[in-house]
Amino acid sequence: MCGITGFVDFKNFSTLQFLENMVRSLDHRGPDDFGVQVFENENGIVGLGQSRLSIIDLSNAGHQPMTFRHLTIVFNGEIYNYKEIKKELLELGHKFVSDSDTEVILHAYYEWGNEFIQKLIGMFAFAIYNDSNRTLHIYRDRVGVKPLYYYQKDGLFLFGSELKSLMEHPKFEKEINCKILPNYLQLGYIPAPYSIFRDCYKLLPGHYLVVDLSTGSYETFDYWNAKDYFLKEKSRLSYTDAKLSLKSLLQSAFDYRMVADVPVGVFLSGGYDSTAVAAILQHNKTEKLKTFTIGFEEGNNEAPFAWQTATYLGTDHTEYICTTAEAQAIIPNLPHFYDEPFGDSSAIPTTLVSQLAKKSVTVALSADGGDEVFCGYASYFNLNKFNNKFNRIPKFSKKYLSAISPFFRRNTFALPVQFQHQLTSALEALNANEYSQFQILFQRAKEKPMAYINSFFNSTFKCNNSPYDIDFNGYSHPIEMAMLADIQSYLPDDILTKVDRATMSVSLEGREPLLDHRIIEFAATLPIDYKFNGETEGKRILKDIVHDYVPKEMMDRPKSGFSLPIYSWLRGDLSYLLDEYLSKEALAWSGIWDVDFVFKQVQLFKEKKLHYLPLIWYVLMFQMWWKRWMMN
Known part of the structure; x- marks a missing residue:
């Protein structure tokens, strides 16, 4: 896991110092190493930079930017099947100087061109500069586990893992994207391909982008879309055979996510998704899997269920009960972590469990995606x-x-x-x-x-x-339409964004085993009744697999998830945030709000008369973001 950033400057304004500043803003994503490289030619200046969190091949041989012949790469993520691809390349005569997956990507691109992307199993965002034909290729993984922002205006192209790296460039203009703001209040996040800023976008999952220095233009292409698999003819496998096939896929995907040269653990809530990951990985293994969970003094507390599951499976389990003060202390940091307005309050517990896991491991497996892929919401x-x-x-x-x-x-x-x-x-x-x-x-x-x-x-x-x-x-x-909508929007732009920023805030690599593209493709072709009972129960096939490892009676309970009493806090200990950020004076900072209407909603909230409670939190997060990034 790393942070990557860079530029293509057609007006030759950018400098090495600009690039170094952009990379330094991503130190939290990769504290182990730092690298920059600049290329100058008749078309402009290209800069590539990376901050490295060493996971595979911890030696200096994995340093980036990495060059092979006329190709140079900066890479964020992991390619889990890199050893198989490397073996194929060795048979074709390629020679390697490291054991890193980064070098395998370079050689694969050299050998197969853009088609190499279809061979990768992993999570990734990377940029490859081809100094031979003067093009920059930027790729993002199929589901959007790893983030990638880009910006183009007035002869300048910027890219980076987080918006903060782009904002470090002195020519980046922080103009608010007005049209997307209502969608933020509707969803609690900024949906891709948009960002909070004009001329700045998120590269869509399953897409790559090519910047042509000779023409000064760029173009995006798609290479994978979950929609194609939902539209396929439904599988004719019997339920029993489908369950066996899915179990085999889960085993393969989960084993791949354990590939690392550093300690690995699992976030465990005790729900079906995280239990599936922990149970399959621990099954028939003598070495104890490290699992982590947090609980709270207030709100929903899944810690007892996680402890029960961990005890049954025999994992090496760590539990921590957070105080209200510890949870509340995360809130002022959220605008810095997320760079743009982000309203999912479960970012708080996700950050806390990341802090807990980082004390013992460098990689943590999360179990996101089960609801979207297997119909659980x-x-x-x-x-x-x-x-x-x-x-x-x-x-x-x-x-x-x-x-x-x-x-x-x-x-x-x-x-x-x-x-x-x-x-x-x-x-x-x-x-x-x-x-x-x-x-x-x-x-x-x-x-x-x-x-x-x-x-x-x-x-x-x-x-x-x-x-x-x-x-x-x-x-x-x-x-199926709703599942696809969530896979293409809610999952990458809310859930995966939340986990990426929370884990990276403490230099912890987060991995998503349930989002292996092979699992998504297989599940999308299953008949809907293999996933949904027609009334109020989803994830049927996944639950039945879990029951092969953990008794059904231990698992059957109401779904809860990370839930904190945010609204009670805002009327109590955190009421000062409403006074500071949602006063009439504060609401006028940006010129965006209908101040009188929003202030009235705040008063209704305080009186417990507001129907749409999340909107108050969303407005508060926007206001805190505005003060952090637009006023400072």
Whole structure:
């Protein structure tokens, strides 16, 4: 795991010192080594930099930037099957000077060109500069485990693992991307390909980008898309055979994630996903797997379940119960960790468990992705219910309601605000085509209607864009559409962003064994009833595999997850944050908010009368981010 950054400057303004400053901003991602390299030619200046966290081949032979002939690379991530690829390259006559996966990438690119990317099993974001044809190629892994931002304006192209490295360049302009702000309040994160800044983007998962120095332009290409596998003909494997095949894939994926020259552990919550990882890795092994969990004095506490699971499996388990003060102390650091507004409050416990694990290991396996890949979220079940009810409305009734809907839209003012938005969403669905109906119903299931969200902003920032730019045609079940939407947006832009920044804040490498692309491809082709029972239970096939290792009665309990009493804190110990950041004076800092409306929502929150509680947290996180990055 590392931090990478660099530039292509067509106006020859950038210097080696600029590059060093950009890399130094990523020291937390890679404290073990530091490297920069600059190339000058008639087209401009290319700079590549890396901060290294040594995981595979700890020697200086793994130093980056690394060069092979006319190719130079900076790499963040891990290629788990690098030894198999290396063997193939050795048979083709290649010679290696290190045991690093970085060198294997360089040789693979030299041998196979862009097609080499299909051979990689891993998580990655890397840039390869080809000094022969004057091109820079930047790649991001299929699911988006590793981040990659880029910026282009006025003859300058920048890239980096985190926005803070781009902001170190003196020519980076911090202009707010106004159009994406309503989507931030709707989702709690900035959806890719956008960032909080204009002219600055996230490279989409499963994509690569090519900068051509001879033309001064760049182009993006996709090389993998989960959609292709959801649209395939469903597998005809029996449930028993599918379970055996999936178990074999899980074993392979989990074993790959243990490849390292440093200690490795597992985050264990006691839920099905993390138990699957721990159980399969510990099975038939004498050496005890290191597992870690945290609990809390307040809120949902999964620590007892994790301890029970660890005891049953026989892992080397470490548990820590965090105080309220320890959890609250993380909050002021979040704007620095995340670089752009980020509203997922589970970043707090994720940071705390990362701090705990770092005391014993350098690599930690997380179990994210199980809900998206195997259908585990309650929102999917709610969407299914909503869709079934909607489809039971006779066509003639829909036409009648559609005809009179303008009257109701104009006369909802007497209803409580949450019912106004529910009625408006339903009326919108009646008047929409099938694609738009899904978007509206899915949005309704997420319970953050855009009409209400737009009220938070002054007129400049209002927006009606859907964050899900996905073609939903051809799917056999609405739940599959929702799963794909989450795999392509919520998973990389919220969950994986959260884990990456939390682990990297303490120089800990986080790995995601359930997000091996082979698992996603296989699961997407399974019939929906292998994953969902049709009512309120998902992850059927994954749960049945876990039951082969851990008794069902030990696992069956309500889903909880990381949950902290954030809103109670904001009305109590943390009320000073509302006073500091959500006062009328503070809300006027950016010129973004409808100050009177937002301030009224804050007062309703304090009086426990606000329906959409997360929005207060999202606004607070934006305000804290603004003060950290726009005022300092």
